Amino acid sequence: MATVPGISAPTAPRYSPVVKTSAAFVAVAAGCLLFADISITTLDPWSEMKRIAWGAVTPDFGAVAGLGMVVLQTIAFALCGVALGAVGGFLLSQVFHLGAVRWTCASVRAIHELFWALIFMQVLGLSPLTGVLAIAIPYAGICAKVYAETLEEAHLPALRSLPSGTGIVSAFFFVRLPDVWVHIKNYTSYRFECGLRSSAVLGFIGLPTLGFYLETAFSEGNYSEAAALMIIFYLLIATLRYWMRPKLVGLYVLIAPFLLGGGAAIDMSNIVRFLTVDVVPAPLRGGGLLEGRTWSGLGDWAGTLLIDQALPGMVATILLTQIALVATGVLALALFPLVSKKFFGPVTRTVGHVFLVVMRSTPEFILAYIFLQLWGPSMLPAIVALSLHNGAIIGHLVGRFSDEVRLRPDSPRGINLYGFEIVPRVYGQFLAFLFYRWEVIMRETAILGILGIATLGFFVDSALADIRLDRAIFLIAVMAAFNVAVDALSRQIRNRLRLSTRAGQA
Amino acid sequence: MMRSRSTLLLFSLVSLLLFGGVTPQAFADTFVFTAIPDEDEARLRQRFNKVAAYLSKELGVETKYVPVKSYAAAVTAFRNNQVQLAWFGGLSGVRARNLVPGSEAIAQGYEDQAFLTYFIAHASTGLKSSGTFPAGMAGKTFTFGSKGSTSGRLMPEYYVRQNFNKAPDEVFTKVGFSGNHAKTIALVQSGAYQVGAVNFKVWENNLKSGKIDPAKVAIIWTTPPYPDYQWTIRGDVDQRWKPGFKQRVTEVLLNMKDPDLLASFPRKNFIPAKNADYQPILDVAKQIKLID
The missing domain is CATH 3.40.190.10 (Periplasmic binding protein-like II)
Structure with missing residues (x-):
């Protein structure tokens, strides 16, 4: 066939780096699937599932005494934790260029709120401060990073037009901050929604929030009560924008500390003991520091922990994370049209929103527990729980983003619109969200460890159950280092693919 | 507008810092x-x-x-x-x-x-109640209760190790920790795990309240008292x-x-x-x- 002048002959397709990266992640996940145990072992899940389903349609709102107070306390913990975290994060964002600050922030946010709470529980007991700090500390780390990135992106033309001699402080408050204020405000309010989830989940380990009663209801099989609690929680999240008005925030934050409730008194000696005895590796306690035996004991201690626990825990963590990451991506791409104005009318979108709110607000922990009943103990319940939860979050964000895409008047419709217009145009943003979520998914695998899936979190939970805090802290440190590494890798990939940094909202 | 908002924010934060850390010493002499x-x-x-x-x-x-x-x-x-x-x-x-x-x-x-632990099994395993330790459990899936439980963890793990001379995760294809005794019963009854170990008092309570279907899950062995x-x-x-x-x-x-x-x-x-x-x-x- 003769070539037409001016049109080059078709060559082998050249894939963009974005496509190649996506393909690589899918391939890795497929490889992980070969090693992961995803068998279904239940023989008779239906009797329990029937009870769960029956509970879901017969919510019992009268079952929890003092439900109003529980809801208020859930909000109060979120408010106090997020307020402290946001202010701390804002202050830290001003010095975020310092390496030490960046690394500190990366490591504190690498540890899930639940584990922070378990650590604080050792020293502060079930005091309200345990819950507030468990939210505030990791959130400060996250906010610091996002605020710093947002401020960096502030428009410079305005800065350049300032008269010479304008002080740094004035420039900051009158030029830089106003420019990004909307973003910071939006991000902080998004953080508050996360804070509500965190606050509820902290109830699982004993704080007086919704999770406390949810855990009880679930572990006792009172599914009607559990359904009532979940519905209240969904309503709380869904109505957030109606009651969380900017003008009222100040008032809320003023009242919140008084709603946290009392708790055990804080004893300085417990804090000292925790720092000077509990976290010291057992072989070093009381052993002479000059004796060889002490150090060989420490070597054995660290070696055993690394080989018997940290290593298998890490393998399980990687398998679960990579599979769940790709499953999350696939699900998000499938779900986002449900809430996108480009595809559906208001009725379908409302249904879509309800579904996504339910999926993203149900703690992964509970999803995994239900699937565990259904399929038995393998990695499958964890994979599905993580991908539903995170897929719903990213689906929601991508859906919102797709609304802003401007279409030609003669754009295709239906599946063609999806495949040839919208997906290609939102794909970069989608990947950015997904890569931001990578680290989050890894952090969440640890939580599922508490349910018995042998990730690093499982071994941390075992060490805490045995009151071996030295081992717990060591394993938490390994977990944190691992998360920081994934975070760094994700940033590198995002930079290479030139994906937006504003995706921190995920 | 923005100014008043940030003033409000600042004010509320100060209040949080002032009052947030206060823990009532309510239990001082309780x-x-x-x-x-x-x-x-x-x-x-x-x-x-x-x-x-x-x-x-x-x-x-x-x-x-x-x-x-x-x-x-x-x-x-x-x-x-x-x-x-x-x-x-x-x-x-x-x-x-x-x-x-x-x-x-x-x-x-x-x-x-003289407390007891019951080993319980799903009917499909074919394991039957017996006076001797059920060695037929090997190769099945197994759930303990809470990691810190005496009847749901310590004693059953001890008898598993003593009889098989191996750690539980070498004896069973899968080992889980249900969290509590009631969940252990639910998980074995659903077949999610084939065998489990449970506090005998909790088993009897659940049997009385009708949460156990004897056609699906049954006791296969009782530990010596402790x-x-x-x-x-x-x-x-x-x-x-x-x-x-x-x-x-x-x-x-x-x-x-x-x-x-x-x-x-x-x-x-x-x-x-x-x-x-x-x-x-x-x-x-x-x-x-x-x-x-």
Whole structure:
């Protein structure tokens, strides 16, 4: 066939780096699937599932005494934790260029709120401060990073037009901050929604929030009560924008500390003991520091922990994370049209929103527990729980983003619109969200460890159950280092693919 | 607009910093106790609030029960002196007394001298009830209860190791920790796990309340008896309240005669206990390396 002048002959397709990266992640996940145990072992899940389903349609709102107070306390913990975290994060964002600050922030946010709470529980007991700090500390780390990135992106033309001699402080408050204020405000309010989830989940380990009663209801099989609690929680999240008005925030934050409730008194000696005895590796306690035996004991201690626990825990963590990451991506791409104005009318979108709110607000922990009943103990319940939860979050964000895409008047419709217009145009943003979520998914695998899936979190939970805090802290440190590494890798990939940094909202 | 908003924000933050860290010292002279969460929380609350009322009346000191979510949290609260008395299981009690020098086991239930663990199996496994250890469990999936439980973890793990000479994860294809006894029953009944180990009292309670379908799950073996639950008190309560306080608490617990209260445990009555009664538990825990 003769070539037409001016049109080059078709060559082998050249894939963009974005496509190649996506393909690589899918391939890795497929490889992980070969090693992961995803068998279904239940023989008779239906009797329990029937009870769960029956509970879901017969919510019992009268079952929890003092439900109003529980809801208020859930909000109060979120408010106090997020307020402290946001202010701390804002202050830290001003010095975020310092390496030490960046690394500190990366490591504190690498540890899930639940584990922070378990650590604080050792020293502060079930005091309200345990819950507030468990939210505030990791959130400060996250906010610091996002605020710093947002401020960096502030428009410079305005800065350049300032008269010479304008002080740094004035420039900051009158030029830089106003420019990004909307973003910071939006991000902080998004953080508050996360804070509500965190606050509820902290109830699982004993704080007086919704999770406390949810855990009880679930572990006792009172599914009607559990359904009532979940519905209240969904309503709380869904109505957030109606009651969380900017003008009222100040008032809320003023009242919140008084709603946290009392708790055990804080004893300085417990804090000292925790720092000077509990976290010291057992072989070093009381052993002479000059004796060889002490150090060989420490070597054995660290070696055993690394080989018997940290290593298998890490393998399980990687398998679960990579599979769940790709499953999350696939699900998000499938779900986002449900809430996108480009595809559906208001009725379908409302249904879509309800579904996504339910999926993203149900703690992964509970999803995994239900699937565990259904399929038995393998990695499958964890994979599905993580991908539903995170897929719903990213689906929601991508859906919102797709609304802003401007279409030609003669754009295709239906599946063609999806495949040839919208997906290609939102794909970069989608990947950015997904890569931001990578680290989050890894952090969440640890939580599922508490349910018995042998990730690093499982071994941390075992060490805490045995009151071996030295081992717990060591394993938490390994977990944190691992998360920081994934975070760094994700940033590198995002930079290479030139994906937006504003995706921190995920 | 923005200005007033940030002023408001600043104001509220200052208030948070001022008041946020205040912890009411509400329990300063209240005698506080807890219990391991081995059962339905509603049931625990009901039971221990009654116990609290009884202790308050008999001791003449305000007494309060605080619920916790895990065995470890109960031990930690006791260790941190946030509770001074606790209804522990065998293992949690041994752990707590190891961590708090001077603390003592003062009373146990009559039944706790000879407590039992049931090994239960799903009907499809074909495992049948027998007087000898069910070696046919090998190669099945298995769930313990809570990681810190005596009847749901320590004793069953001990007998598995003793009979197979191997760690549980080498004996079974999968080993899980359900979290509590009621969940163990639910998971084995659904077949999610084929075999499990459960506290005999919780099994009997659930059988009575109709939560167990005998066609699906049944007992296949019963462990030899071992000492379990006990009341443990901190050694420094005499200084904190009054001389002889510990003795008084012991007497009051042993004199608990209200049949309703006893039935809620459920225990026939309470009898004296001492730390040495739990030596076998400590030995077993050390042997399977749950305690250093």
